Amino acid sequence: MNWFKRIKVGITTSTKEKKETPEGLWYKCPSCKAITPTDEHVQNKYICPKCEYHEKIGSAEYFSIIFDDNQFKEINANLVSGDPLNFSDTKKYTDRLKATIEKTHLHDAIRTAHGKVNGNDLMVACMDFNFIGGSMGSGVGEKIARAIDYCIENKIPLMIISKSGGARMMEAAFSLMQMAKTSAKLTLLSEAKIPYISLLTDPTTGGVTASYAMLGDLNIAEPGALIGFAGPRVVKETIGKDLPKGFQTSEFVLEHGFLDYIVNRKELKSKLTKTLEMFKN
Amino acid sequence: MVTYLEFEKPIEELRNQLENAKQIAEKSKVDMSQSLKELEKKIEETTREIYANLTPWQRVMVSRHPDRPYTLAYINSLTGGNWIELHGDRTVKDDKAMVGGFGMVDGRTIMFIGQQKGINTKMRQYRNFGMPNPEGYRKALRLMKLAEKFNKPIVTFIDTPGAYPGLEAEERGQGEAIARNLYEMSKLNVPVICIIIGEGASGGALGIGIGDKVYMLENTWYSVISPESCSSILWRSWDFKEKAAEALKLTASDMLNNKLVDGVIPEPLGGAHNNHEEIFATVKKYILNSLTELDKLSPEERVKQRINKFCSMGVVHEM
Numbered sequence: 001m002n003w004f005k006r007i008k009v010g011i012t013t014s015t016k017e018k019k020e021t022p023e024g025l026w027y028k029c030p031s032c033k034a035i036t037p038t039d040e041h042v043q044n045k046y047i048c049p050k051c052e053y054h055e056k057i058g059s060a061e062y063f064s065i066i067f068d069d070n071q072f073k074e075i076n077a078n079l080v081s082g083d084p085l086n087f088s089d090t091k092k093y094t095d096r097l098k099a100t101i102e103k104t105h106l107h108d109a110i111r112t113a114h115g116k117v118n119g120n121d122l123m124v125a126c127m128d129f130n131f132i133g134g135s136m137g138s139g140v141g142e143k144i145a146r147a148i149d150y151c152i153e154n155k156i157p158l159m160i161i162s163k164s165g166g167a168r169m170m171e172a173a174f175s176l177m178q179m180a181k182t183s184a185k186l187t188l189l190s191e192a193k194i195p196y197i198s199l200l201t202d203p204t205t206g207g208v209t210a211s212y213a214m215l216g217d218l219n220i221a222e223p224g225a226l227i228g229f230a231g232p233r234v235v236k237e238t239i240g241k242d243l244p245k246g247f248q249t250s251e252f253v254l255e256h257g258f259l260d261y262i263v264n265r266k267e268l269k270s271k272l273t274k275t276l277e278m279f280k281n
Numbered sequence: 282m283v284t285y286l287e288f289e290k291p292i293e294e295l296r297n298q299l300e301n302a303k304q305i306a307e308k309s310k311v312d313m314s315q316s317l318k319e320l321e322k323k324i325e326e327t328t329r330e331i332y333a334n335l336t337p338w339q340r341v342m343v344s345r346h347p348d349r350p351y352t353l354a355y356i357n358s359l360t361g362g363n364w365i366e367l368h369g370d371r372t373v374k375d376d377k378a379m380v381g382g383f384g385m386v387d388g389r390t391i392m393f394i395g396q397q398k399g400i401n402t403k404m405r406q407y408r409n410f411g412m413p414n415p416e417g418y419r420k421a422l423r424l425m426k427l428a429e430k431f432n433k434p435i436v437t438f439i440d441t442p443g444a445y446p447g448l449e450a451e452e453r454g455q456g457e458a459i460a461r462n463l464y465e466m467s468k469l470n471v472p473v474i475c476i477i478i479g480e481g482a483s484g485g486a487l488g489i490g491i492g493d494k495v496y497m498l499e500n501t502w503y504s505v506i507s508p509e510s511c512s513s514i515l516w517r518s519w520d521f522k523e524k525a526a527e528a529l530k531l532t533a534s535d536m537l538n539n540k541l542v543d544g545v546i547p548e549p550l551g552g553a554h555n556n557h558e559e560i561f562a563t564v565k566k567y568i569l570n571s572l573t574e575l576d577k578l579s580p581e582e583r584v585k586q587r588i589n590k591f592c593s594m595g596v597v598h599e600m
């Protein structure tokens with residue numbers, strides 16, 4: 001299988017570099033198993049051309065998809081979670097953090113950047129799933145809080161792209177309190193009448209769902225994303241039977257009234273532009 | 282029938298001895314008052330020693346002690362029975378795992394809300410083991426908004442192993458319900474006091490836990506996950522719950538040291554289950570003192586301080 005090379009998602013290589021990937025590299029869709037040339041897959045915003053499966057991508061990819069000419073100003077890029085509990089499970093948390101930072105070239109599971117979307121200002125806080133499962137700790141909470149301050153100060157709308165397994169256990173109650181912190185902070189954004197769009201992507205679960213991801217003025221999602229509070233395995237264990245088909249998908253969550261719309265990644269930028277202009281004009 | 286935890290066995294033994302000695306004294310009419318006194322003293326010493334050296338995991342066990350008072354017991358005691366239970370979220374149903382209502386304490390109306398565990402096998406089912414569904418959180422929010430409208434302070438009692446992870450809970454938006462409460466509670470313009478009286482498990486606890494004052498009873502726990510689940514996820518085995526309990530720093534004193542709660546409410550010797558009346562009296566004192574303090578602030582100042590408090594939680598550094 002070594003001639004199939006799955007795209008490493010969320011790495012900080014720019015789209016331009018990816019486009020230059022030599023021929024002969026292929027993307028295999030985990031959903032329908034269709035094989036697509038990598039450059040074509042990238043062109044297609046990492047969506048399988050055959051079945052529309054949206055591959056998990058990271059902040060670098062989202063920024064390049066959303067921001068005009070991939071131009072943006074990142075803020076608080078070097079902020080890192082501390083380790084106030086001196087936490088250790090099978091590994092020391094500080095070692096885990098260090099290894100993850102080296103591996104991903106990211107500092108935490110979220111990046112915050114100000115750029116333009118077809119000329120409209122937008123602050124985008126985008127989570128990276130490959131940073132400890134996109135888990136929310138002090139770093140994520142603080143970066144969101146500072147992004148909100150920035151939005152209030154500069155009067156620009158906020159979009160948070162969620163992609164998370166939930167809380168970061170190694171930060172225990174500090175992680176839990178980031179739910180309170182981000183939600184409390186969002187009341188200030190709301191008071192300033194600044195729009196907040198929450199984009200839920202695959203997967204958004206746990207404490208992220210139970211805080212900022214569900215608190216958008218608009219809650220929107222990519223198709224086919226897993227969205228829920230409890231993970232499907234836990235729900236299955238609780239009810240003691242198989243889950244119905246489509247349970248906890250974006251479509252399911254839309255149907256139950258918790259999303260405003262589902263947007264294909266190919267239409268994300270245009271729909272976002274339209275949405276921002278509705279708020280503006 | 283009193284329940285004893287494994288590490289409380291020495292206390293049980295001494296109490297049995299005391300009981301026997303009392304019976305012997307009664308039957309034989311011999312004056313045993315001296316040895317009875319000594320036994321009582323020994324019970325107190327043993328209890329003090331055991332409770333002074335509880336491990337985090339043992340505290341988790343005390344927090345789940347079946348004889349501990351639950352939310353309704355606190356409300357009944359604090360109000361002397363002078364309270365009106367209110368039901369329903371006005372949308373789906375009445376969640377039996379979340380209770381609430383107006384109650385009178387020393388001539389002042391307070392809105393009480395809390396998770397409720399069942400007191401026996403049948404009631405545990407009925408109360409869904411203290412695990413609310415989304416309608417429970419929405420019922421709680423409805424009652425909070427009602428209190429806000431009529432300018433009544435809010436007291437929440439937290440005691441839950443978590444929000445219910447069921448199928449309908451997901452359909453009805455468990456995540457949204459909790460998120461909404463965090464958001465709305467942040468800006469309630471009446472005083473809000475939250476007290477963890479047993480288990481404070483994750484978002485299910487936090488969903489009624491955004492207060493001007495957040496207190497933990499001495500033998501309770503509060504964290505992002507239970508030690509058992511943490512063990513199974515991080516150690517991939519159920520056998521590391523003691524280790525997980527330690528690592529999570531979930532006890533009341535740890536939480537206070539980390540400035541994640543505002544205070545620890547001392548429990549009677551041998552835990553809240555050992556003396557209900559005493560813990561009710563202590564909790565009442567804390568509530569009334571806190572209200573006196575919070576009444577001095579304007580609603581705007583209270584909300585500002587509440588938001589600032591939660592926004593200051595977290596430890597980060599620049600790399």
Ligand SMILES: [Zn+2]
Nearest residue numbers: 029032048051
């Ligand atoms: Zn496909």
